[in-house]
Amino acid sequence: MSKPIVATASLAGCFGCHMSILDIDERILPLIDLVEFNKSPIDDIKEFTKTCDIGIIEGGCCNSENVHVLKEFRKHCKILISLGECAIMGGLPALRNGIPIGECLKEAYLEGPTVKNNVHKILPNDSELPMLLDRVYPCHEIVKIDYFLPGCPPRADLIWDALVALITGKEMKLPYEVIKFD
Amino acid sequence: MSEKIAFTIDGVTCKGEKGQFLVDAARDNGIYIPTLCNIPGVNPKSCCRICTVYVNGLPMTACSLQVFDGMEIINDTPALIEQRKIILEALFVEGNHYCPFCEKSGNCMLQALAYRFGMLAPRFPYTFPVREVDASHPKIIKDQNRCILCKRCIKAIKDEKGRSIFAYHRRGNKLRVHIDPKLALALTDELAQKAMDVCPVGSILVREKGYRVPIGQRTYDKMPIGSDIEVKK
Numbered sequence: 037m038s039k040p041i042v043a044t045a046s047l048a049g050c051f052g053c054h055m056s057i058l059d060i061d062e063r064i065l066p067l068i069d070l071v072e073f074n075k076s077p078i079d080d081i082k083e084f085t086k087t088c089d090i091g092i093i094e095g096g097c098c099n100s101e102n103v104h105v106l107k108e109f110r111k112h113c114k115i116l117i118s119l120g121e122c123a124i125m126g127g128l129p130a131l132r133n134g135i136p137i138g139e140c141l142k143e144a145y146l147e148g149p150t151v152k153n154n155v156h157k158i159l160p161n162d163s164e165l166p167m168l169l170d171r172v173y174p175c176h177e178i179v180k181i182d183y184f185l186p187g188c189p190p191r192a193d194l195i196w197d198a199l200v201a202l203i204t205g206k207e208m209k210l211p212y213e214v215i216k217f218d
Numbered sequence: 219m220s221e222k223i224a225f226t227i228d229g230v231t232c233k234g235e236k237g238q239f240l241v242d243a244a245r246d247n248g249i250y251i252p253t254l255c256n257i258p259g260v261n262p263k264s265c266c267r268i269c270t271v272y273v274n275g276l277p278m279t280a281c282s283l284q285v286f287d288g289m290e291i292i293n294d295t296p297a298l299i300e301q302r303k304i305i306l307e308a309l310f311v312e313g314n315h316y317c318p319f320c321e322k323s324g325n326c327m328l329q330a331l332a333y334r335f336g337m338l339a340p341r342f343p344y345t346f347p348v349r350e351v352d353a354s355h356p357k358i359i360k361d362q363n364r365c366i367l368c369k370r371c372i373k374a375i376k377d378e379k380g381r382s383i384f385a386y387h388r389r390g391n392k393l394r395v396h397i398d399p400k401l402a403l404a405l406t407d408e409l410a411q412k413a414m415d416v417c418p419v420g421s422i423l424v425r426e427k428g429y430r431v432p433i434g435q436r437t438y439d440k441m442p443i444g445s446d447i448e449v450k451k
Contacts, residue, residue: 121318124339125310126346128318133346177343184338188318212442215338217317217329218433 040089040203043113044076047102048129048172049095052189053120054078057092059192067196070203075112084112090202091115093181095122097173098129101166110179115202118181119195121188121217123174130172137168188218225289227271240280240291241269250444251293252302252331254418255368256281266368268305268331271298299335306332307340314346314363315419321428322420324436328366329419330443349394355402357410358422365395365421374416375409377401383413395421 046054054077060067073079074088091113097103110116121127132140141159145151175181185198194214201208221236227249234243239262244251255266264279271280272292280293292298309315309328317323349362371384372395383405387396405413407424414424433439 118339121316125316125344128316130344130346131316134314134348171346174339174344176339181339186338212333213440215333216439217332218320218323 039070039072041074041086042071042076042090042092042199043074043084043088043109044078044092045094045105045109046077047093047095047105047123047175048098049120049122049127051077051094053094053123056120056187056189056192057195059189060196061192063196067199070200084108088113089115090117090199092117092119093123093175094119096126096129096175097169097178099166099168103169103178106175106178115182116175116179117183117185117198118175119185120190121186123181124176124184124186125174126172127188133171137170141168186215186217191216223285223287225285225287225291227291228294234285236286237284240271240273240283240285243285244280244291244293245447248448248450249293250447251280252334252444253281254327254331254366255370257370257374257416260370260373263369263373266305266366268302270301302331303335303337304341306335306337307342309366310337311340311342311344312347313366314349316363320364320420321423322364322417324431324433324439326420326438327418327443330438333438334442334444352397355397355399355405356425357405357407358397358402358413358424360395360397361421361423362394363421364419366419367393367395368418369395370416370418371395371413371422375413377404377409383409 044054044057058064073081074086075081075084091109093106093109093116097106118124122129126133145154145159146157183198185194187194191214194210197208197210223234223236225232225234227244227247230249232243232247232249234246241251241253241256242258251269251271254268256262256269262282264282267279269280270277273283274290306328310332315328317329320326323329351362352360372382372386375383377383381401383398383401384395385398387394410424413422414427
C-alpha cells in the first residue's frame with residue numbers, strides 16, 4: 037500500500053500550529069516513514085500535484101486568498117482537519133470582527149500611532165493583493181471540515197495521536213490533558 | 219431532623235434528605251450532575267438548563283428540584299449529554315469566548331464543561347457580537363464579551379447592607395449585567411476577588427490579577443470538572 041499523502045496550510049494564523057506539528061520531536065522520523073507530504077510549508081511545495089488523503093488547515097479565513105486556498109484543499113483532500121483555535125473559531129484575527137473593515141484599514145495605514153511614511157495616504161488597493169473579507173470566518177463556515185483539533189496551539193501529542201489514529205484506523209485514546217482550548 | 223429518603227439516579231440507589239436539592243443530593247452520593255449558573259448555598263434559579271435531568275420521564279432542572287422518595291432520575295444518557303453540549307455550544311457562539319488569551323482559561327467552568335462533554339467545535343455559526351469592556355471601576359473589570367448572563371454575581375455579591383453590586387440592565391438580546399458605579403467604588407479587595415471567583419467565565423476580573431497560576435496548575439488542567447465529586451463514589 038502506498039503511503040497516505042498529507043498536505044498542510046496556514047491561513048490567517050501565526051504558524052504556531054505548524055510549530056506544534058514540529059513539536060512531535062523525534063517522532064518526525066517515523067512520521068516521514070508513515071506519510072508523504074504534498075503541498076505544505078514544511079516541504080515548500082506550492083501547488084497540489086496529486087490528490088491528498090489528509091489536509092491540515094491552520095488559521096481562519098480573513099481574505100479572498102485564504103478562501104481560495106481552503107477551497108482548493110477541500111477539492112484535493114479526502115479528509116480535512118481544522119487545526120487550532122483560529123481555524124475553529126477565528127482566534128485572535130477574529131478580534132477585528134466587531135470593527136468595520138474601513139476603520140481597520142484606516143487605523144493600520146493612515147491614522148495609527150506608528151504610521152509615519154504613508155505621506156500619500158494610500159490604502160493598499162493593488163489588484164494583486166487579496167481582498168479582505170468583511171470579517172474573519174472559521175474554516176467550517178466556508179467548507180465542510182471533517183475533524184477538529186482544538187488548542188492554541190494544539191498539543192503535539194494531540195496532533196500525533198490524531199494523525200496516527202487516522203492513518204492506522206485505530207481508535208484514539210487521548211488523556212484529558214491534551215484537549216485544551218488554550 | 220429531616221426525613222431520610224431513597225431515590226435512583228441511572229438505576230443506582232441513592233440516599234438523601236427530604237427537601238434537599240437534587241444536585242446536592244447527587245453530589246453526596248458521588249454522582250455529578252453538571253451545573254453552571256448554580257452556586258451552592260444560594261437560592262437556585264435554573265436559568266442555564268445545563269443540569270436538566272429526566273425525573274420519572276419529565277425533563278427538570280436538578281439545581282432547583284427537591285428530592286422526594288422513590289424518584290427515578292436519568293442523568294447520563296447520550297441524548298442528555300447531547301442536549302448539554304448544545305447548550306454549551308450555543309453559549310460559545312453567542313458571546314466572544316477567546317480561550318487562548320482569556321485570564322480565566324483553565325479555571326473557567328464553561329470551558330471545563332466543554333472539555334468534559336467533548337465539544338471540539340460548535341455546530342452553530344459564530345455571531346461575533348459587538349460588546350463593550352467596562353474598565354471604569356477601580357477594582358474590577360467587566361468584560362461583556364464573555365458574560366453568559368448566569369446571574370451568579372447578582373445573586374452572590376452583596377455589600378454589607380445587602381445591596382447588589384451587579385444588576386441586569388435592559389432586556390432580550392440587549393440584556394447585560396452592569397455594575398453599580400457607586401457601590402463598585404466601595405468594593406473591598408475580598409469582595410472583588412469573590413466576584414471574580416463566583417463568575418463561571420472570565421467576565422468579572424480583578425485588576426492586575428490575571429494569569430497568576432501557570433498553565434498545568436489551574437483548576438481544570440489535570441482533571442475534568444466534576445471528577446472531585448465522582449471519586450467519592
